[in-house]
Amino acid sequence: xxxxxxxxxxxxxxxxxxxxxxxxxxxxxxxxxxxxxxxxxxxxxxxxxxxxxxxxxxxxxxxxxxxxxxxxxxxxxxxxxxxxxxxxxxxxxxxxxxxxxxxxxxxxxxxxxxxxxxxxxxxxxxxxxxxxxxxxxxxxxxxxxxxxxxxxxxxxxxxxxxxxxxxxxxxxxxxxxxxxxxxxxxxxxxxxxxxxxxxxxxxxxxxxxxx
Amino acid sequence: xxxxxxxxxxxxxxxxxxxxxxxxxxxxxxxxxxxxxxxxxxxxxxxxxxxxxxxxxxxxxxxxxxxxxxxxxxxxxxxxxxxxxxxxxxxxxxxxxxxxxxxxxxxxxxxxxxxxxxxxxxxxxxxxxxxxxxxxxxxxxxxxxxxxxxxxxxxxxxxxxxxxxxxxxxxxxxxxxxxxxxxxxxxxxxxxxxxxxxxxxxxxxxxxxxx
Amino acid sequence: xxxxxxxxxxxxxxxxxxxxxxxxxxxxxxxxxxxxxxxxxxxxxxxxxxxxxxxxxxxxxxxxxxxxxxxxxxxxxxxxxxxxxxxxxxxxxxxxxxxxxxxxxxxxxxxxxxxxxxxxxxxxxxxxxxxxxxxxxxxxxxxxxxxxxxxxxxxxxxxxxxxxxxxxxxxxxxxxxxxxxxxxxxxxxxxxxxxxxxxxxxxxxxxxxxx
Amino acid sequence: xxxxxxxxxxxxxxxxxxxxxxxxxxxxxxxxxxxxxxxxxxxxxxxxxxxxxxxxxxxxxxxxxxxxxxxxxxxxxxxxxxxxxxxxxxxxxxxxxxxxxxxxxxxxxxxxxxxxxxxxxxxxxxxxxxxxxxxxxxxxxxxxxxxxxxxxxxxxxxxxxxxxxxxxxxxxxxxxxxxxxxxxxxxxxxxxxxxxxxxxxxxxxxxxxxx
DNA sequence: GATGAATGAGCATTCATTCAT
DNA sequence: GATGAATGAATGCTCATTCAT
Numbered sequence: 001x002x003x004x005x006x007x008x009x010x011x012x013x014x015x016x017x018x019x020x021x022x023x024x025x026x027x028x029x030x031x032x033x034x035x036x037x038x039x040x041x042x043x044x045x046x047x048x049x050x051x052x053x054x055x056x057x058x059x060x061x062x063x064x065x066x067x068x069x070x071x072x073x074x075x076x077x078x079x080x081x082x083x084x085x086x087x088x089x090x091x092x093x094x095x096x097x098x099x100x101x102x103x104x105x106x107x108x109x110x111x112x113x114x115x116x117x118x119x120x121x122x123x124x125x126x127x128x129x130x131x132x133x134x135x136x137x138x139x140x141x142x143x144x145x146x147x148x149x150x151x152x153x154x155x156x157x158x159x160x161x162x163x164x165x166x167x168x169x170x171x172x173x174x175x176x177x178x179x180x181x182x183x184x185x186x187x188x189x190x191x192x193x194x195x196x197x198x199x200x201x202x203x204x205x206x207x208x209x210x211x
Numbered sequence: 212x213x214x215x216x217x218x219x220x221x222x223x224x225x226x227x228x229x230x231x232x233x234x235x236x237x238x239x240x241x242x243x244x245x246x247x248x249x250x251x252x253x254x255x256x257x258x259x260x261x262x263x264x265x266x267x268x269x270x271x272x273x274x275x276x277x278x279x280x281x282x283x284x285x286x287x288x289x290x291x292x293x294x295x296x297x298x299x300x301x302x303x304x305x306x307x308x309x310x311x312x313x314x315x316x317x318x319x320x321x322x323x324x325x326x327x328x329x330x331x332x333x334x335x336x337x338x339x340x341x342x343x344x345x346x347x348x349x350x351x352x353x354x355x356x357x358x359x360x361x362x363x364x365x366x367x368x369x370x371x372x373x374x375x376x377x378x379x380x381x382x383x384x385x386x387x388x389x390x391x392x393x394x395x396x397x398x399x400x401x402x403x404x405x406x407x408x409x410x411x412x413x414x415x416x417x418x419x420x421x422x
Numbered sequence: 423x424x425x426x427x428x429x430x431x432x433x434x435x436x437x438x439x440x441x442x443x444x445x446x447x448x449x450x451x452x453x454x455x456x457x458x459x460x461x462x463x464x465x466x467x468x469x470x471x472x473x474x475x476x477x478x479x480x481x482x483x484x485x486x487x488x489x490x491x492x493x494x495x496x497x498x499x500x501x502x503x504x505x506x507x508x509x510x511x512x513x514x515x516x517x518x519x520x521x522x523x524x525x526x527x528x529x530x531x532x533x534x535x536x537x538x539x540x541x542x543x544x545x546x547x548x549x550x551x552x553x554x555x556x557x558x559x560x561x562x563x564x565x566x567x568x569x570x571x572x573x574x575x576x577x578x579x580x581x582x583x584x585x586x587x588x589x590x591x592x593x594x595x596x597x598x599x600x601x602x603x604x605x606x607x608x609x610x611x612x613x614x615x616x617x618x619x620x621x622x623x624x625x626x627x628x629x630x631x632x633x
Numbered sequence: 634x635x636x637x638x639x640x641x642x643x644x645x646x647x648x649x650x651x652x653x654x655x656x657x658x659x660x661x662x663x664x665x666x667x668x669x670x671x672x673x674x675x676x677x678x679x680x681x682x683x684x685x686x687x688x689x690x691x692x693x694x695x696x697x698x699x700x701x702x703x704x705x706x707x708x709x710x711x712x713x714x715x716x717x718x719x720x721x722x723x724x725x726x727x728x729x730x731x732x733x734x735x736x737x738x739x740x741x742x743x744x745x746x747x748x749x750x751x752x753x754x755x756x757x758x759x760x761x762x763x764x765x766x767x768x769x770x771x772x773x774x775x776x777x778x779x780x781x782x783x784x785x786x787x788x789x790x791x792x793x794x795x796x797x798x799x800x801x802x803x804x805x806x807x808x809x810x811x812x813x814x815x816x817x818x819x820x821x822x823x824x825x826x827x828x829x830x831x832x833x834x835x836x837x838x839x840x841x842x843x844x
Numbered sequence: 845g846a847t848g849a850a851t852g853a854g855c856a857t858t859c860a861t862t863c864a865t
Numbered sequence: 866g867a868t869g870a871a872t873g874a875a876t877g878c879t880c881a882t883t884c885a886t
Binding site for chain 5: 478
């Protein structure tokens, strides 16, 4: 909202793929901009509509309420996160643990790049927390990690793998969020990613042969 | 993402040490109650004043604005966290790594016990983030951990120790926050604490003799 | 003030006589349903159009504005009331006063049966009151009653007959409306009808031979 | 709202007796004016506040919501009606039936005098209908009439007296409301009152000795 | 110092109506 | 003719903060 460091973010070019209408795309785009520039506190439907060059009425034609916009934004984030995790964790051309380290790195980096927006979105969490869809999104990501665990720790008990997936997701997303809140330098973020990647690997190594 | 709810937040008996006046103490006490029971969204000066048995006017005599109350609450939390870390990490009667594991456990447990209040306080973050005092508090905690690192990793390069302290604080507080948001069961929280404690130790072991 | 609720409003099968187009009929039908189920407050052109399976645009092709729909509904009510009164009051096979009593009974009963819809329509009165057509409809009903008075009180002064007709219509419709608002039981409504019928007859008896 | 005839009403000097604060009085006063001049449709808290020379905030300090203002106005009306009925119906210096006739006359007259305001208030009924207090008010008035019935029809069965009281109140208030809706002349209103008074008396005469 | 009444900008949401396609 | 997307004024209500008493 103030201070905070803002390196890459800009207009968040995010694909906005085949959105049914340009209007929805415009609204989401505007929402991102409002969030990043005005902060969660001043994220109002009026501002979004105005920045989108749309009337409030139109906005409400596509989103049942303010929260829905935020949730959609968040859902898109999770979607991207899931894709990122999938892409990296399932890449069988790389050694398993390297993939995990890479995933953490990549995740932290995107968090850091979009920090302004991410922070604002996190600030808005109270507005959409605990929706069933939110749980779904979280679980989808966790499932991704679980698939990786199944491959990486084939001999570990199934509960251990589930726990590891949950723990990795929790730590990664919590720290990622924290990192976008603090105005850190890129190298700091990288170092943090490396450290956390190492910790994950050490942890997995430890349970690899547990039974 | 969720499992159970912690047992009630018990009005947070916190000592409220030698506050300059009883009035301030009452206000903070009331603020905690309002936050825990009504949530960040309904945290209004009027409610706090009423619950404290004070007039709004008086409230504004001691706090320049609403944010100030929240910040003070947050500062108290950091203060307690610092004390907790100090108490545990400096306890020379226990092996070093066990202390670290214990600190994580203890920290997560208090987060979990007070989750209602902590979540609400976190939700209010946008209202007081980035004050210089907040930075101060964070640094004080980190210093604590750094003292521990100096003792535990006497041979490691000074930057490694600093980084380790920062990383531990970041991960611990970020995950602690996340845990209170997710309404997990006590045993889940414990398991998470154990895992993270182990990861920290593994990490420190890894840099212990680095030069 | 209340007792029971009438049994459901049965979608008001009303003939919808030779309406110029089926479309208008559909709209009115839908309007009745919306009014009965959603109440005057939620009676919106959008809902009516949707329930009618028509676009808003089409709706506006046939009705200049929302009030027009309501007025048309109201006009239909008056039309039915007029028919009912005519049918009963002009039925020369029954004794005159019995006809009057019967008319009150029948009128109250239909009010009561359709109370959900009638109440909503009354609630919407502010939206269409005082149109000249409304006056016309009222007068048509009163004329009906006047015809009856002319037959029943042939010797009474013409002004007395006019006044009696006006009074009977006023009391009957006012009390009928009130009854549908109060959600009374069928037997209460019947008793009220009997009493009011008796009062009318007593009154007419009193002016029968006045000059 | 438009048309309608506006004879006496004006600013409704209504006592506004020992209202705890002038502010509440001002708001109610303004509410009456807004209602009479703008109609129920345009009765908004903003307008009332403005006309009262008060901020919306203050208005909401004294009334929890818009409906509460209307309800208060209505309650005052009922209160006055009750007083009027009590005053007249319990006046043992006059013959019983004359009292009843007088009550109807007086009631209709006040309705007629305040018709602009009464109509608007009735239009607002949907906003406060069916509150328990509203029932209370109705019952208080009915009790008044019942007391009269007990005195006037000591030999009639108790249920007959109860029914008579209910019927009289229903008819009187329903017709009174209708009368204020229609823009009638004073003499018409008077004639209507006379006729209805006569009908009531005839009815009571009829059940006086029933058993 | 203490009080709490007063302020009024700010916000989410609805809905009658229009008009380009 | 039919459609339904777009409009934007209007509304009820909240709440941080001030200031006269």
